[in-house]
Amino acid sequence: MVESEVMVQAAGLAQSPFRLIHTPLSANGASRMVRVLDEEGVEVAPPPDLGDEDLISLYEWMVRLRVFDTRMLSLQRQGRLGFFVPSSGEEAAQIGTAYALRPEDWVFPAYREQGVALHRGFPLEGILCQLLGNSHDYMKGRQMPDHFGSPKYRFAVASSPVGTQIPHAVGAAWSARLRREASVATVYFGDGATSTGDFHAGMNFAAVQQLPVVFYCKNNGWAISLPCAKQYRCESLADRAIGYGMPGVRVDGNDVLAVYSAAQEALEWARSGSGPVFVEMVTQRMGPHSTADDPTRYRAAELLEPWKKKDPITRFRRYLESMGIWSAAEEERAHAEMDARITEALEWAEQLPPPDTSSMFEDVYAEVPWHLDEQRRELQGGE
Numbered sequence: 001m002v003e004s005e006v007m008v009q010a011a012g013l014a015q016s017p018f019r020l021i022h023t024p025l026s027a028n029g030a031s032r033m034v035r036v037l038d039e040e041g042v043e044v045a046p047p048p049d050l051g052d053e054d055l056i057s058l059y060e061w062m063v064r065l066r067v068f069d070t071r072m073l074s075l076q077r078q079g080r081l082g083f084f085v086p087s088s089g090e091e092a093a094q095i096g097t098a099y100a101l102r103p104e105d106w107v108f109p110a111y112r113e114q115g116v117a118l119h120r121g122f123p124l125e126g127i128l129c130q131l132l133g134n135s136h137d138y139m140k141g142r143q144m145p146d147h148f149g150s151p152k153y154r155f156a157v158a159s160s161p162v163g164t165q166i167p168h169a170v171g172a173a174w175s176a177r178l179r180r181e182a183s184v185a186t187v188y189f190g191d192g193a194t195s196t197g198d199f200h201a202g203m204n205f206a207a208v209q210q211l212p213v214v215f216y217c218k219n220n221g222w223a224i225s226l227p228c229a230k231q232y233r234c235e236s237l238a239d240r241a242i243g244y245g246m247p248g249v250r251v252d253g254n255d256v257l258a259v260y261s262a263a264q265e266a267l268e269w270a271r272s273g274s275g276p277v278f279v280e281m282v283t284q285r286m287g288p289h290s291t292a293d294d295p296t297r298y299r300a301a302e303l304l305e306p307w308k309k310k311d312p313i314t315r316f317r318r319y320l321e322s323m324g325i326w327s328a329a330e331e332e333r334a335h336a337e338m339d340a341r342i343t344e345a346l347e348w349a350e351q352l353p354p355p356d357t358s359s360m361f362e363d364v365y366a367e368v369p370w371h372l373d374e375q376r377r378e379l380q381g382g383e
Contacts, residue, residue, distance in 0.1 A: 035255050062316065069114070073287070106155075106186065120154070134354055143157065174209065207245045222299065238250035238278060241278035357379060
């Protein structure tokens, strides 16, 4: 019996028929990296069973997210948006996981999952209205930009405190168990969130109760300005899963086919009643943490050079081109279509007024109490 099998059995994890689940450990105990495509877009492992139409769809969604990200960052710099959280470099991590979801599954995002939201069906106009905080904002202007969500799309509202969404996802999974629903709760967070108490509480409770949760950690190297080397000593975050008694998989987060494969198996595992899974997606945040951040103060420019060669979109495009199912003309079309969609939606959203001031008195009490009603009437110029 090899050492990896000993570690799996010691954690109380039975062997499974899945290709990736339970096989992330090398002989020395460190998680190996699951990868399908190398940096040049060449297959190094069997790809998932996807037809040409799905492969093209995966790529087009990644392009849409990159165009959206670029436009929103530009709008913020122009002063037309107050704040934005960019995600360039993380397209494979978002779209690869989103593509494996079912409509009944729940998503508990951090604040960088715009691509997951769009793929879930969240309207582009809805995201723009929330970023602008206008009268069509689902949140009625009460949340920071990028803190959007709706139960209609089973996409929870993000919040700024790091890691708070993890126990929420676990609670949703527990609810699904009690209701005998087939849904899986998925939760996204960064490497910095693994240093919080919410991470420990969520992981431990989910494992003890064997709940249908998939934990997606986007390890982009930085907890805002704190590098991984100052956050943890283990060789990979996926190895932490063993301590909680759940499988952990480490995947190349810039390889959309590897991400999709890992996500598909993790969701199947959780949905089958086998319990939670931890998926570490190794990627890099190529831009600032947010538009309020200046990464040049803590991250040397040369550190990004190796990651530019690992661009998830470039890598996947080369793969599609090698298969003869993508071309420069289609690339231009995909960019132009998303750019035009954003322009049209933005022209409409920017014409809308801000939320009515009287809305600040709503949604706290089932019936507005007399003292708040008095304040509302005073604000509106009544007696």
